[in-house]
Amino acid sequence: xxxxxxxxxxxxxxxxxxxxxxxxxxxxxxxxxxxxxxxxxxxxxxxxxxxxxxxxxxxxxxxxxxxxxxxxx
Numbered sequence: 336x337x338x339x340x341x342x343x344x345x346x347x348x349x350x351x352x353x354x355x356x357x358x359x360x361x362x363x364x365x366x367x368x369x370x371x372x373x374x375x376x377x378x379x380x381x382x383x384x385x386x387x388x389x390x391x392x393x394x395x396x397x398x399x400x401x402x403x404x405x406x407x408x
Contacts, residue, residue, distance in 0.1 A: 338363050339372050346380075351401035353385070370400050379403035 336344075341361050345352050357366040370380055381403045384396045 338369050342369050343373060346402050351399050353397055353399050
């Protein structure tokens with residue numbers, strides 16, 4: 336299983352993934368590049384900025400990726 340496969344499985348299993356989760360849980364240090372690879376394969380992935388605080392209490396923003404919802408007709 337390659338990194339793209341693992342990231343796709345992670346999003347299916349947990350709903351979304353962040354850079355920290357990719358690094359900690361999957362050992363992937365270039366999540367944005369793998370997301371680009373998946374998008375080039377035709378996988379519809381949405382991204383949104385999430386706000387949080389770092390260990391110093393400063394506000395930070397980061398992206399959270401998830402599989403786009405399929406519309407039901």
